[in-house]
Amino acid sequence: MIAKRPPGRQLLLQGNEAIVEGALAAGCRFFAGYPITPATEISEVMSYRLPAVDGTFIQMEDEIASMGAVIGASLAGVKSMTATSGPGFSLMQENLGFACVAEVPCVIVNVMRGGPSTGLPTSVSQGDVMQARWGTHGDHPIIVLAVSTTQDCFSITVKAFNLSEKYRTPVVLLADEVVAHTREKISLPHAEEVEVIDRIRPNMPPDWYIPFENNSRGVPPMSAFGDGYRYHVTGLIHDVRGFPTQRPDEIVPFMDRIFRKINQHFFDIQMVNTEMVDDAELIVVAYGSVSRSARRAVREARERGIKAGLVQLITLWPFPRQSVEPILRQVRAALVPELNMGQISREIKRINQGVARIETISRIDGHLITPNEILTRLLRI
């Protein structure tokens, strides 16, 4: 028998721990956070793991400060992350906007719990989907990903870092209380098997460096403080050199570029898993922990002879319209179960434009939608 290389480490981890593993594998070496359930384990494990790999963990005085420190560390050239839940995510919105406009790569994990306000500590929810998109003020591009399993928590966290580095943008990773605290088997790949993308750094002489250049990719190379490319970083709308501007002929190209850098790479950013949709008449569109209930419900519906399929959204924003739209054109009806009053179903209705019948299940009582609830609805549609 040929000795086969083991497929990596098999571990029993909870989602929060897997997020830490993903972040470390992606090269994250700075974490700033503030305790909040159900995200605290991420801070705890980071505080233990980071110093051993020459990284830095700091517990800041609040979430505002955590987000500020994350941006600062990223500007110093270190991949950075923070993790929080609803109330803390609200506090981070101010500096999250700074990261969008100054194009600072970083990852923000929001383990969703029931809101609004202190809400339902700490029951499961998906109530922050819209806040992740529009929480900070002003028009801004952002990438938001959702995780549904412990394995996802690892691989999608790596992906979140890669996207943030590639496009110089903050990436919000939406987990929820169920994913974060479910302990299950995970297979961690060997370090060399993980695809890690780093930001492009300038290699031209410092005098030639234009820090916010409007190039064809829309993503200018990013220098770290101390590398010899002295430049200005600001939350004000700025010209290509980084200096504040009020000139319409500089404002418009800047805003256009930060949107274009996301939009023109849409197919690289959008991630959707489909299961049994080719011949489906009914589909369930789900994300996060709810997609696990949905998968079971779809499989059981198939056993009963119903042509059901699953569309699992990983990328929530920019909304993966190009993937979902063609499927909506071929099915009779779509069911959107989610743990909020209808944040993604609203988006589905918007792109559907009345073609398929759209049904929703909204559960906001702090409990997960069960496979049976979804199956019962599928049987009735």
Next chain:
Amino acid sequence: MAAVTKLVHKYLRHDKKFPNVWCPGCGNGILLGSLIRAIDRTGLQKDEIVIVSGIGCSGRISVYVDFNTLHTTHGRALTYATGVKLGNPKLHVIVIMGDGDATAIGGNHFIHAARRNIDLTAIVVNNNIYGMTGGQYSPTTPYGALATTSLYGNIEHSFSIAELAVMAGAGMVSRGTVYHATLLDDLIEKAIMKRGFAVVEALSHCHTQYGRRNRLGGAVEMLRWQKDAAVRIDKAKSMSPEELNGKFTIGVLTDRDLPVYTEEYQKLRESARAMMSGAK
């Protein structure tokens, strides 16, 4: 004069569209001068220095100087600076804030940065008012003073920023004024070279928004007040409380050797590595 011009050419950004945003006679210009003279004396390279500023008139300083510069959100400059310093401890990070910036919206960050004794230089330009937004009262506006939001007289009591920093645990705290420019040069230089959290409270004047409304005269009169009311800290020791009434002290208030966050963290890393390799 030639020496001054040399520094201007060396440290100011010529690709930035001058003139600056400040009113004629503003103390921020004097502070900017002190800052570049102090940096020049330290002998540090421009690439090693990061200037982080908050929001307000003082926050614009970062635009004009040729270092790695970061103009952050209101009150949060110290949090960004904390990240920069921990991300690359070799950098010398100098934070410039206003009084409202550092002690109102950023008050929490200010006391916690001091408590950690993280290796940063924090310059707080205290002009007793929110100047950029048009003259609202700040945490350092004196009791009874007039501002656009205290037209009947301010009923709040002011913070003493330097003393606050001492109590919060900063390694070095000093106070100067923009009138005593050579002293300010020294204080900033000492603060940059200090290992640990070093605060310089730089008293300044806002004749446009504060002086005018409170009938304190123009920039010259307000500078003269700084001259008259300031007492060197060694001289103050031999003065009675009556003599010190209405005065404030300038100089180094405290300079103590406390454990520095970045150095403590390096030790923590070593024990973490030892523990991790022991576990295997």
